[in-house]
Amino acid sequence: MKKVYHFLIKTLLCFILFLFLAILSKSNHYYGDLIKKNLYQEQIQFSSIKKFYNKYLGGIFPLELKIPQNTNYVFNEKITYSKSTPYQDGAKLTVSENYLVPSLYNGIVVYLGEKEHYGKVIIIENDEGIDIWYGNLCNSTIKLYDQIKKGDYLGTSCDNIIYFVVTRKNKFLNYQDYLP
Secondary structure, three states, X not given: OHHXXXXXXXXXXXXXXXXXXXXXXXXXXXXXXXXXXXXXXXXXXXXXXXXXHHHHHOOOOOOOOOOOOOOOOOOOXXXXXXXXXXXXXXXXXXOOOOOEEEOOOXXXXXXXXXXXXXXXXXXXXXXXXXXXXXXXXXXXXXXXXXEEOOOOEEEEEEOOEEEEEEEEOOEEOOHHHOOO
């Protein structure tokens, strides 16, 4: 019963915080513009929100739900490629035909869609706020804002090529530091 009480308190606090921000943005133009800028013009860092939530509200599962863990991997949790060449702002990885692409990091899906020069792209923001792009994917069942774990299936490579790009706050990083 105590856990349910804590969950209800946390939910109420989140609701009050949301209402406070909504009222503040409507009543004061300075704060309203600040909130709009950070929500609509800047890229939201979900890792920062997650850290804040975990620190002050005690995690995403306050009731200590027992989630079954599947430890049997269907494929390797590292990307296996035969050739890596620089491409645009990242790398072009040559993989085997119909290669099952795993996630290299835990995170949240922040983008799904087409990007010029990269084809169909999935961008996952990891816990440190680093965005990992996986491009040229087919047959993906991933949805926007899905929680992804290291080794999870993202999709199949199209044309034996995966595009791999790493960014942080819209700045491109050296992809070689993030590839196995």
